[in-house]
Amino acid sequence: MIFERISEKSLEVALQIVNSNPTYNTYEDGNPSRPLEEVRSEFINPDSESYFIVHDDRPIGIIDFLQNNPKDNCPWLGLLMIHGDYRSLGSSDPQRISSLQVIKH
Numbered sequence: 001m002i003f004e005r006i007s008e009k010s011l012e013v014a015l016q017i018v019n020s021n022p023t024y025n026t027y028e029d030g031n032p033s034r035p036l037e038e039v040r041s042e043f044i045n046p047d048s049e050s051y052f053i054v055h056d057d058r059p060i061g062i063i064d065f066l067q068n069n070p071k072d073n074c075p076w077l078g079l080l081m082i083h084g085d086y087r088s089l090g091s092s093d094p095q096r097i098s099s100l101q102v103i104k105h
Contacts, residue, residue, distance in 0.1 A: 006051060011040055017059065042079075063081075
């Protein structure tokens with residue numbers, strides 16, 4: 001499993017992951033799907049870092065966080081979202097957990 005930074009080029013993939021979670025979207029803002037512009041402002045901004053969670057060369061989720069929240073000088077996890085097709089498949093394999101890598105762009 002690796003993490004790849006979300007970019008303007010990969011924004012459509014982020015949109016697919018976000019819109020594969022209509023219940024969350026409805027809970028969050030009353031609509032089951034989100035437009036591209038909303039996803040762009042959430043994941044491409046100067047305040048937070050947004051990455052795809054990639055497994056077997058497939059983006060299966062998104063993580064968005066602040067390395068340092070200015071309100072308390074601590075890291076904050078803003079979002080951890082798994083694509084609807086990959087939820088509840090689980091793996092507690094310690095080998096997978098220990099093989100996490102981050103790719104910075």
